[in-house]
Amino acid sequence: MIPVRGVEGQRLAVLGLGRSGLSAARALRAGGAEVLAWDDNETARAAAEAEGFQPVDLTRAGAFEDVAALIVSPGIPHLYPAPNRVIAAAWAAGVPVDNDIGLFFRSFATPDWDRLEATPKVIAVTGSNGKSTTSALIHHVLESAGRPSQLAGNIGRGVLDIDPPGEGAAVVLELSSYQTDLARALTPDIAVFTNLSPDHLDRHGGRGGYFAAKRRLFAEGGPDRAIIGVDEPEGMFLANQLAEGAADDRVIRISSGQKLSGPGWLVFARKGFLSEWRKGRQVASIDLRAIAGLPGAHNHQNACAAYAAARCLGIGPKQIEEALGSFAGLPHRSQLVAEAEGVRFVNDSKATNAASAAMALAAFPEIRWICGGLEKEGGLGPLLPYLGHVAKAYVIGREAAGFALHLKDIPHEVCTTMEAAVARAADEAKPGEVVLLAPAAASFDQYDSFERRGEDFIARVRARIGG
Template sequence: MIVSEIYTNQSIVILGLGRSGIALAEALTQSGAKVLVWDDNPDVLLKACERGLEALNRNKKDQWRGVDILLVSPGVPFLYPKIHNIILEASKAQVPIDNDIGMFFNILETTKKNFKIPPKVIAVTGSNGKSTTSSLIHHILIKAGTTVQFGGNIGKAVFELNPVQNEEVIVLELSSYQLEVAKRLSPDIAIFTNFSPDHLDRHGGVQGYFSAKKRLFDSGYSNTSIINIDSKEGLLLLNQNASSNQDSQSIRVTSGPLTNTKDWTVGCFLDRLVEMKEGKEVFSMPLKSLKNIPGVHNQENICLAYAACKAIGIESKVIKAAVKSYVGLKHRIQLVGIRHGVKYINDSKATNSDSASVALKTFKNIHWICGGEKKEEKLTNLAFNAKFVKKVYVIGEDPTEFAAQLGFDPHELCGSMEDAVKLASEEAIPGDIVLLSPAAASFDQYQNFEKRGEHFIELVKKIL
């Protein structure tokens, strides 16, 4: 738990009591702050009170008098699709608004003078690949003997981390929900994995979504920016970052031909990672043999992680050895098992069409389980990338609509995961792949994508 005396005696309200909200409330209470909490779910609020936390009195007329700050959890809509009443009330009362990420960076900046060698923060954002990239960085640093912690949008909430130490590295995966609210964002290394439209209702459209991601780089605090330039958004970010922050360095990452290589560039081309500096190749390593993390998208993730670890001082040969031992993330193109020559792959983390397209391009002879709470209005790019799909099995509360927008035949309207796994396993033959890659959120049937993936794993293990 991270505690800090800088919030002693402050009056703080926390909105949203998921994992990060509870961790924040307990840490600030330990720090000597007066903490009031709120969650719209009465059962969640009751459990928080049973843990010793005090609920905000919503009937008190002057409830914002004396409040120093409102902290908003990432699960609470900040402005779109509808601003929460508590956020609106705090805004009218001119109460500052922040979140756990902003508080975390504020504590680090305020206490840096207390460290002989201050800790460094590597922050990773983007639409897809940020979990694999951040977890791979964490893995490499462990193998290199670095003291490291890992959290943010994956694993531990930031205030669940252990007290920060000298020379330590903190690896954070940061979502757009976290970035849009945080007042301070000051990583030493900021990473942009890629960009595709997502969470559009939450950000008021694609521009709002990109603006949230871009905030990680707008602060001007990072010494190094690592940017995948294979999208127009990445190119724009690189250009703006170079012109606005002359004291920082940028590392370009690309899966295309290595052009304009006077800049520090890490590319994956023809199944090789190549590092270029001053127009010269300084290191390369093969990528095709890495069976634990397959696909071109993972080659890009490896390049991003390689660049981050080089920027922090890890030798290339150490990174190469560590990458070979990385086994990948659960729920992201995860091999569950093989039965009668049929592979079962769990890709439940593919909650949008771009992420699912990656899996569809990685395998052949696919029996594809997809569907759920749809995010995008159009699914046309999925049909374009489904040339290796033999049949589709649609799950979710409304499989008919999803199937109609997908426009792929043959397909089965299954609804439940049980029916989809049963049908796919009966129809698959040796050499086929049964792939769960939903291209949709899980909330119509599951608490989160992890629960959806765990259900798939449970069903598959019964037939293995």
């Protein structure tokens, strides 16, 4: 645990008692604070009580008297589409609002670091797609190279649940826009921006607000190194704002699909090969084509980001190449589930928006596509260039018929349930094709998470073909 520093003897309120909220409450208590805990959900309050926290109704009048700060869980809206009433009450009372990420960054370094020769480093990863894979890949490369590493944030453990790091250690954080938007302290040593596509627009008041939440990690965080995906205008803008000039190697530009040029530090992937360039000269190259855990151009971008982060920490290209080759991938993200009679079954349930689903479609030439669910804003526009890879679509979800209307001339079948979609796709798939779950939609019409949706796909596939 990372005890929160500077709160001894203070009263702090915690709103939302899920994973991050309870973690923050424990860390505040460990730092000597009195914790006022609240969640509208009675079950969550009971879980907090079981750990010795006394729930205090923060919705009542005067709840913020003598409260030093309000710590908010990431799922609770603080501005758009409307402020939570407890947060609005904290504002009215002049009480600072923060989250567990802000507490982490202000508490991470301790006086004990004075005796360390190599102080711990924080690598923070944000962006729309690829955050989890990039974060896990960086962690894997570091561990493979013998560097102590912990994975936390939006993946792995809560940021305040990690062990205090020691000599030369690293902490890899996946940070969502919900987390970067509110944190009052953001001070990573290395920050990574993967890409940007429309997502969570209602929470941020539009695409500009969404990008602004991501940008805070760099503009306010002031990292020593910034690794920026420049395949979208927002990434180009961000890299340009951070760099003092074309040769400024504090900014590392990365890309998948285009060759980058210039005197700066560049890492890009084209036609399956990763290249590193510095000062106008190529210094390393890695063949990514045979790495089973990193299929497709989107995963090659993740590899570029992880490679750049590892290089910033002094790890050599050969060590990184060996580590990339042993990376097994993450569940629900281009996960190879099974192969039977020349047909591969791939679970990309994490493809919850059109942009991430487009990346999955681009990775395979002949696809039986299982799609559908709770539609998000922005439509299916990013998918259009890759629909030629689809032999047939099998649409799931409570509104499957409406989702199917977007597919127009693409052969498709309304299946509604995962069981029916897997059965039909498996029956019709030919050798060399991929049965791909890449929904391009949220799961909440039928499942409580994308993980549950992916697990259902896996179960249906294994029941169908065995294994």
